Amino acid sequence: MANVNAGHHDHHPDQEELRTFAFWIYLMTDVILFATLFATYIVLQGNTDGGPGPKDLFQMNGIYASTFILLTSSFTSGLAILAMNKGNRLALMNWLGVTVFLGASFLFLEINEFMHLVSEGATISTSAFWTAFYTLVGTHGLHVALGLGWMIILIMQIAKRGITPVTKRKVNIISLFWHFLDVVWIFVFTIVYVMGVN
Amino acid sequence: MSKQSVHGTTEQHGGHGSLKSYVIGFALSLVLTIIPILALENGWLDSDKRLIIYLVAALFQFIVQLFFFMHLKEEDKPRYNLMSLLLGLFIVFLIVIGSIWIMMYNMVAL
Numbered sequence: 258m259a260n261v262n263a264g265h266h267d268h269h270p271d272q273e274e275l276r277t278f279a280f281w282i283y284l285m286t287d288v289i290l291f292a293t294l295f296a297t298y299i300v301l302q303g304n305t306d307g308g309p310g311p312k313d314l315f316q317m318n319g320i321y322a323s324t325f326i327l328l329t330s331s332f333t334s335g336l337a338i339l340a341m342n343k344g345n346r347l348a349l350m351n352w353l354g355v356t357v358f359l360g361a362s363f364l365f366l367e368i369n370e371f372m373h374l375v376s377e378g379a380t381i382s383t384s385a386f387w388t389a390f391y392t393l394v395g396t397h398g399l400h401v402a403l404g405l406g407w408m409i410i411l412i413m414q415i416a417k418r419g420i421t422p423v424t425k426r427k428v429n430i431i432s433l434f435w436h437f438l439d440v441v442w443i444f445v446f447t448i449v450y451v452m453g454v455n
Numbered sequence: 456m457s458k459q460s461v462h463g464t465t466e467q468h469g470g471h472g473s474l475k476s477y478v479i480g481f482a483l484s485l486v487l488t489i490i491p492i493l494a495l496e497n498g499w500l501d502s503d504k505r506l507i508i509y510l511v512a513a514l515f516q517f518i519v520q521l522f523f524f525m526h527l528k529e530e531d532k533p534r535y536n537l538m539s540l541l542l543g544l545f546i547v548f549l550i551v552i553g554s555i556w557i558m559m560y561n562m563v564a565l
Contacts (some may be wrong), residue, residue, distance in 0.1 A: 281536050285543035296554035324488055332481040335524055339474055433514075436524045440517055441531040447513040451491050455502050455509070 265267065273426040280430045284437050287400075290439050292394055298389040299308035302453075306384035311453030314369070314377050320450045322418050323366040324442065328433055331439035334432045341428050343348055346420055347430065356435065360405045367398045393448065480523025487516040 300396070334356045342349035381391040408431055415424050491512045494505050521527045521540075530536050 278535060282539055285539050289546050292550040296551045299551065300554050300558045325485070328481070328484050328488060331478060331520070332522060333482075335480075336472045336474075339477065345499055357502040407476070433525060436520055439524075440520050443513055443516045443520070445508050446488075448493065451495055451509050452506060455495060455505055 271421060273422050277426055277429055277433075280433060283434065287437070289395075291444075294389075294393040295444065298393045298449065301385040306386075308387075309377065309379050310386065311390075311449075314374055314379055315450060315454050317450065317454060318374070319366055319370055320446065321344065323363050324357050324446050326352065326363045326366070326441050327439055328380070329364070330356045331436050333336035333359065333436040338432050341420055341425060349413050349420065350415055353408055353415075353428070357408050357412070360401055360408070360435075364398060364401055364405070364436045367394070367401075373393075390449065394445060397445055398440065400438055400441075402447055404431065404438060407431060407434075413449040474541070476523050480519050483519045484516055487512045487519065 308325075333352050337349050337352035337356065340352055379387050381388055400450060411424070411427055412428070418424055491509045493499070495509045499505060499508065527537060527540070
């Protein structure tokens with residue numbers, strides 16, 4: 258009986274580690290998804306069909322602001338992990354809350370930007386360039402939105418259950434996801450925006 | 456873990472990151488964002504050479520995120536995370552460079 262218990266005890270953390278690794282594999286498939294969208298964007302970049310291009314409509318100050326906001330949220334999700342490793346539940350929930358707030362600000366700026374672009378006459382069907390643009394940037398934005406909902410639910414679960422091996426693994430996973438979204442944004446920022454108006 | 460409880464604050468090395476490594480990573484990521492912005496806004500060099508600045512800054516930014524935030528270098532052997540990442544990056548390279556290469560010679564589309 259003692260042996261069985263010991264075995265079970267050893268088994269448990271392993272299981273959570275495996276689940277974290279499985280999530281990493283999912284992230285790699287997401288990397289491939291974004292690779293296809295980036296490839297499409299780069300290939301179709303010049304095809305504006307005589308309509309507006311990136312230089313005409315991109316407003317870089319808003320993009321700079323959202324870049325710094327997302328970078329900071331990547332940092333605060335890391336601080337949440339540190340608080341969790343110290344066993345500080347309140348600090349963990351607060352840092353996740355700050356991350357949610359920053360992520361929501363990023364999304365707000367992105368929706369504003371899209372509304373501005375549409376009002377200037379650049380919709381998803383204006384040209385191949387804008388189709389590729391909205392698909393790439395919108396897919397990233399959708400990931401951010403899903404991550405926000407997931408993080409809010411996780412904060413509620415931590416409030417209820419505290420820091421357990423299961424909630425710990427979930428926080429580790431969402432923090433990985435959040436850093437991943439930051440990495441994708443770096444390339445959106447560089448390839449779409451900075452190189453678009455260069 | 457024992458180190459953590461002795462000092463009460465942060466781990467010295469390894470584990471899942473310390474406050475120090477997160478702060479350094481964050482500072483580096485800010486610098487690597489400010490450099491391309493300054494290059495663009497102030498028009499450093501000429502527009503072709505600036506592309507290299509942007510891409511190098513993005514590459515370093517990617518490395519900073521991987522090492523300081525995603526803790527890739529702290530992984531135990533066998534390094535399955537690193538291996539699957541390298542496979543992923545290989546596929547990214549094939550898709551992106553392959554698409555650009557094919558479409559450069561596609562006379563129907565261009």
